[in-house]
Amino acid sequence: MTLEEALALDAADPLAPCRDRFVQGEGLIYLDGNSLGQLPRATIEATGELVRVAWGEQLIRSWNEGWIDAPARVGAMIAPLIGAEADEVIVADSTSVNLYKLIVAALRQAQQRDPARKVVVSEAGNFPTDLHIAEGAVAAVAGAELRVVERGALADALGADTALLLLTHVHYKTAERFDMAGWTKAAQDAGALVCWDLSHSAGAVGVDLNAAGADLAVGCGYKYLNGGPGAPAFLYVAKRWQDLLHNPLSGWMGHAEPFGFADGYAAAAGMKRWLTGTPSVLGLGALESGLALWDGIDMAQVTAKSAALWDIFHAAGTAAGLECVTPQDPVKRGSHISFRHAHAYEIVQALIARGVIGDFRDPDILRFGLTPLTLSHADIWSAGQMLIEIVESGEYRRPEFAVRNAVT
Numbered sequence: 396m397t398l399e400e401a402l403a404l405d406a407a408d409p410l411a412p413c414r415d416r417f418v419q420g421e422g423l424i425y426l427d428g429n430s431l432g433q434l435p436r437a438t439i440e441a442t443g444e445l446v447r448v449a450w451g452e453q454l455i456r457s458w459n460e461g462w463i464d465a466p467a468r469v470g471a472m473i474a475p476l477i478g479a480e481a482d483e484v485i486v487a488d489s490t491s492v493n494l495y496k497l498i499v500a501a502l503r504q505a506q507q508r509d510p511a512r513k514v515v516v517s518e519a520g521n522f523p524t525d526l527h528i529a530e531g532a533v534a535a536v537a538g539a540e541l542r543v544v545e546r547g548a549l550a551d552a553l554g555a556d557t558a559l560l561l562l563t564h565v566h567y568k569t570a571e572r573f574d575m576a577g578w579t580k581a582a583q584d585a586g587a588l589v590c591w592d593l594s595h596s597a598g599a600v601g602v603d604l605n606a607a608g609a610d611l612a613v614g615c616g617y618k619y620l621n622g623g624p625g626a627p628a629f630l631y632v633a634k635r636w637q638d639l640l641h642n643p644l645s646g647w648m649g650h651a652e653p654f655g656f657a658d659g660y661a662a663a664a665g666m667k668r669w670l671t672g673t674p675s676v677l678g679l680g681a682l683e684s685g686l687a688l689w690d691g692i693d694m695a696q697v698t699a700k701s702a703a704l705w706d707i708f709h710a711a712g713t714a715a716g717l718e719c720v721t722p723q724d725p726v727k728r729g730s731h732i733s734f735r736h737a738h739a740y741e742i743v744q745a746l747i748a749r750g751v752i753g754d755f756r757d758p759d760i761l762r763f764g765l766t767p768l769t770l771s772h773a774d775i776w777s778a779g780q781m782l783i784e785i786v787e788s789g790e791y792r793r794p795e796f797a798v799r800n801a802v803t
């Protein structure tokens with residue numbers, strides 16, 4: 396690929412106008428939108444207004460002017476991106492906390508159906524919080540256990556004792572993507588529920604929870620959805636489970652009548668029961684503004700552009716002699732690409748010094764997010780050239796690039 400060819404792809408790109416809707420740093424090529432998405436220009440105005448007017452002037456009255464309904468309203472904006480109905484998604488808390496709520500709820504429900512169903516099955520090497528939270532969740536339910544196995548052993552780990560299969564749809568390190576319909580069926584055939592972590596999928600690849608017959612899902616607001624650092628997360632519960640599952644973190648915002656101020660807890664109908672305490676209104680405002688950019692975006696175009704960006708960067712990484720650990724087949728991966736190299740950390744630091752921001756994942760992975768709304772083909776071509784130069788010249792060997800940061 397030449398720069399001219401990359402520019403020609405940009406000229407024909409239906410998503411090209413999206414790039415200018417985001418703040419683009421001078422001399423920066425940002426390949427970390429799968430960790431913290433870029434700032435939409437509109438969010439500066441929207442959050443300013445939220446602070447100045449809704450908080451500053453309207454104060455407590457704003458709860459009746461849109462705030463109280465924000466978790467459901469913003470959830471409904473996420474629904475089309477993940478193949479859910481508007482009333483199957485709500486925004487609340489963090490991905491970690493939502494995982495806890497759903498795992499405990501699924502365990503309790505499974506044990507009611509059949510006391511032998513007490514095991515949560517998940518994958519070794521899953522994003523750590525998923526495993527840490529699962530560990531905490533099984534400790535909170537009498538008799539429950541966590542079974543963590545390698546990907547190749549997952550099918551055999553499902554059985555008559557399985558309550559829940561907990562999988563991350565797109566792997567945070569390698570970008571490997573599970574076949575959602577196939578694994579949902581495998582879990583359900585074994586009599587278990589499935590919970591999908593969509594943190595690296597929502598806004599990255601087409602997701603269709605309902606077509607797959609999925610039971611539960613969670614996901615992150617600050618990556619491809621551009622909700623900002625620490626943005627609230629979302630959770631999905633298929634309609635058929637909504638009356639049968641109960642939030643273990645039963646707080647007043649999930650009560651059927653929060654302003655009835657009763658002593659006893661009565662769960663709200665539908666998705667509202669998954670709320671716990673007062674939602675982060677500023678976080679919801681920023682997420683709502685990020686999601687507005689997805690309105691009218693054709694996911695087929697996003698998928699096609701992701702594949703084109705991937706091909707350009709894959710060619711560069713391979714030319715630089717890096718080992719690609721992401722599957723070649725587009726349906727078997729998400730929208731990031733990862734390479735393995737003994738000096739992965741140093742190469743990432745050398746790229747950052749040149750204005751190309753990717754990230755390092757311990758112990759030897761270079762990871763690059765290819766976000767189709769914010770990047771051009773020419774951006775990826777330029778980043779690829781810098782990667783080749785840095786590796787071929789040995790520039791990454793400069794001592795300053797070996798200094799470890801706390802956050803990688």
Ligand SMILES: Cc1ncc(COP(=O)(O)O)c(C=O)c1O
Nearest residue numbers: 489490491522524563567592594
């Ligand atoms: C798969 C996955 N799940 C969850 C999280 C994060 O959860 P939280 O936002 O609660 O820190 C991440 C990234 O941070 C992730 O990659």
Ligand SMILES: Nc1c(O)cccc1C(=O)C[C@H](N)C(=O)O
Nearest residue numbers: 429430431522567568594802803
């Ligand atoms: N949530 C993060 C944070 O608070 C600091 C730094 C990075 C993150 C991330 O999102 C990491 C990300 N989930 C990953 O896939 O590695």
